[in-house]
Amino acid sequence: MVTHVPTPPSDRPALTRRADRFLTHWSLRADGPHLSGIAALVLPVTAADGTPAALKVQHLDEECAGEATALLTWAGDGAVRLLAHDPPTGTLLLERLDEHRPLSALPDTREAVDVLGALLARLTAHPAPPGLRRLGDIARGMTARLPRALRAEADPGTRRLLRDCAAALGEVADEPGDRLLHWDLHYGNVLAAARAPWLAIDPKPLAGDPGFELLPALANRYDPSDTRRRFDALTAALGLDRERARAWTLARVLQNRLWQLEEGRAGRPRDDVRLAVGRALRAL
Template sequence: MATAPIEPPQRLVSSVSGDPESPVRRWLDALPTLVQQRLDDWELTLERVHAPGGRSSLLALVRQADGTPAALKLPAPGRRVGHEAAALATWDGWGAVRLLRADAASGALLLERLRSGVSLRSLPEAKALLEAAGTVRRLWVEPPAEHPFETLAGRAEEDAEALGTAGGLTRAAGPLVAEAQELRRGLPAASEERFLLHGAFRQGKVLAGERAPWLAIGPSPVVGERAYDLAALVLDRFEDLVAGSGAAAAVRRRVAKLADSLEVDRDRLRDWTLYRAVDAGVREAAVGDRQRGELLLEFAAWL
């Protein structure tokens, strides 16, 4: 039982809408009660709320009734609540954090405890990329027959609106945005691969564990081709590549190296990377970070 007050981390509070009637705001206000309910129902003892934490969920470090350490995650409400639990259940600890319990009503997850302060980002770039590639490869499995996950075609369709908000970027961005829009329409239909993908893979979402050296967390699962997941890995820590000498050549080498090491078509990986870089750049500019948005578009241009 918890005796200390449960306070959501400031990062989570700051990222939530100020509208008191929004579902996410009401969820945030109810979080202390929701956490306490899970602690009581699952016989957990709260150690502390993890900070700074994420922008769309609360993570609490807890102990189970037998003293085993675990992590309690409560995600913000959304139509994909439950998809993370379904993906973790499918992987069953293979390459990813193990799901111990789940509550369908609240979306709460009880997860095995990993070393939250140690991710692949703590490693040198070459070693981090190697370990990340090995981890994401394990996640690419056949989805269950009756799965709830969206497809890449559906996800790309949702991105159409975001790509249409590129007005705040420079005129030079126009051709790249047009190419990304064309790729959005054509890429999903041009592949017959149907793997369960992490959907939001990056080095920061691979943590050190006891059961295995590195395990993935926080999936946004989607069904489609492997190049989509791998494109996010090409983009990971892109600022380091941009800051170095010979950046354009280094970007293309990264695409070739990752594609060849995981037996993914180089051209498909290049196209998905360009699409994801432009999409991310437009989104960053739309929320006010124009500098980062322009940097992502520059990265895309080198492809």
């Protein structure tokens, strides 16, 4: 998942116009067509000095507002480099990566999980800078929203799971952490690069515990027989306390279901891979 609220299709023309404006503003030459994501447009470009780059335009929301701050903090350590940015619009000029070689195309999921673990270890080694969303605030918000969600959840088994997720959150919420989190590091948000084998893109940054980072890697390219191995590989790569990481991952399962219920997108619980990950981790 890139963001839980897709950009409405009617907003695409506005993003395209903004991209055209910044081509002129930053003296860029377009090298190819716009690449449309869920909430942004990315355009391959060449700068005036010949540097290949990527122009990213997006609608600012609470999830992407800190993207430039995070990229500046990482300074290319495991993540795409930020070359320029426009704070009022959230427009970014990024180093060019190979959009045709995402980690999701790697056939060996074991190798892909190891790549994600190594990247997460590098990214979360950085303390979060001031001004980002904080996991402690998110945790308190989830706790406050839980009663209404339980009333909306029709499936008894899923209600029990959500209560268990909330209980796990309660065990760790008083120590929410202070690391710089990517929050959305799945296989599609890692691209091959010239200066490094793989680099992370599209952070939705917040300050918190690295255990909150694991769910995308467990749910993306989901394999029910591989959940425990992936979880163990990721916690080992990041040097995490296994029980704390389990609790924060269950909290992430709760967060996702809260969004689904509030937005009327809950669907059938048995078809939801994140709930399946929650059930598997609850049994560990």
